[in-house]
Amino acid sequence: MLALEGIVAGSEGFELRADLRLEAPGRVAVIGPSGAGKSTMLDVIAGFRAPASGRVTWQGRDLTALPPGQRPVATLFQDNNLFPHLTLHENLALALRPRGGRLTAEERERIAAALERMGLSDLSGRKPGAVSGGQASRAALARVTLQDRPVMLLDEPFAALGPALKAEMLAELARVAGEMEALALLVTHDPADARAFAERTILVAEGVAAPPRETAAIFADPPEALRAYLGA
Numbered sequence: 001m002l003a004l005e006g007i008v009a010g011s012e013g014f015e016l017r018a019d020l021r022l023e024a025p026g027r028v029a030v031i032g033p034s035g036a037g038k039s040t041m042l043d044v045i046a047g048f049r050a051p052a053s054g055r056v057t058w059q060g061r062d063l064t065a066l067p068p069g070q071r072p073v074a075t076l077f078q079d080n081n082l083f084p085h086l087t088l089h090e091n092l093a094l095a096l097r098p099r100g101g102r103l104t105a106e107e108r109e110r111i112a113a114a115l116e117r118m119g120l121s122d123l124s125g126r127k128p129g130a131v132s133g134g135q136a137s138r139a140a141l142a143r144v145t146l147q148d149r150p151v152m153l154l155d156e157p158f159a160a161l162g163p164a165l166k167a168e169m170l171a172e173l174a175r176v177a178g179e180m181e182a183l184a185l186l187v188t189h190d191p192a193d194a195r196a197f198a199e200r201t202i203l204v205a206e207g208v209a210a211p212p213r214e215t216a217a218i219f220a221d222p223p224e225a226l227r228a229y230l231g232a
C-alpha cells in the first residue's frame with residue numbers, strides 16, 4: 001500500500017493536497033486539467049519535491065525523508081530519459097549501475113533478458129536516435145523494469161506516439177507491471193488511456209488529488225471537475 005497522508009505540496013501560488021491510499025499491486029490512472037498538479041503529486045512520491053506537510057508511506061514505512069534513489073520507486077517521463085549518446089544496451093546498463101563500472105555476468109544476462117522481452121535484442125547496439133519512436137519507448141520501459149522497483153510512476157510516457165503504438169505500449173506496460181506485481185501510476189490526458197490501462201483513477205483538480213475510484217465508475221458518473229475537463 002502506498003499512502004499519501006495529509007500531503008500539502010506545491011510552489012509559489014500553487015498548492016496541491018492529497019490524502020489517499022493505493023493498494024499494490026495495481027494499475028492507476030492520474031487524470032485532470034493541465035497545471036492541476038499531476039506531476040507535482042508524482043514528484044512528491046518519487047522524492048523530487050518535498051511536501052510542505054504530510055508524509056508518504058510504502059507498506060507502512062515512512063519515505064518522506066528519503067532521497068529518490070532510496071525509494072522503492074522507478075519513474076518514466078514523456079521524453080523517455082534515454083541518453084542519446086549511449087546505445088540501448090548502455091542505457092539499460094545505467095539502470096543497474098548508475099555510476100558506471102563493469103557489469104557482472106548476471107547483470108549482462110538481466111539486460112539481455114530485458115531487451116529480449118521487448119523485442120529489442122537485435123537493436124541493443126544502436127543509439128536512441130537510430131531506432132523508431134516505439135522502439136525507443138520500449139527501451140525506456142525495459143530500463144524501468146530493470147530497476148525492479150515495486151512502484152512505477154509514468155508521466156505521459158507515450159504521449160509522442162501515434163494512437164496504435166500508444167495502445168500497444170500501454171498493453172505492454174500493463175503486462176510488465178503485472179509480471180512485476182508493481183503498483184503503476186500513469187499520468188494521462190486521454191480518458192481512453194485510463195479506461196484501457198487502469199483499474200482505478202485519481203482525479204487531480206482544483207488543488208486536490210482525490211482518492212482513487214474505479215475507472216469505469218468515475219467515467220460513468222464523472223464528478224463536476226472531470227465533466228468540465230472532458231467537456232461533457
Ligand SMILES: Nc1ncnc2c1ncn2[C@@H]1O[C@H](COP(=O)(O)OP(=O)(O)OP(=O)(O)O)[C@@H](O)[C@H]1O
Nearest residue numbers: 011012014032033034035036037038039040041204
Ligand atoms: N518548477 C516550478 N516552479 C513554479 N511553478 C511550478 C513549477 N512546476 C510546476 N509549477 C506550477 O505548479 C502547478 C502544477 O503543475 P504540475 O506540473 O504539477 O501540473 P500537471 O497537472 O502535471 O500539468 P500538465 O498536465 O500540464 O503536465 C502549475 O500551476 C504549475 O504552473
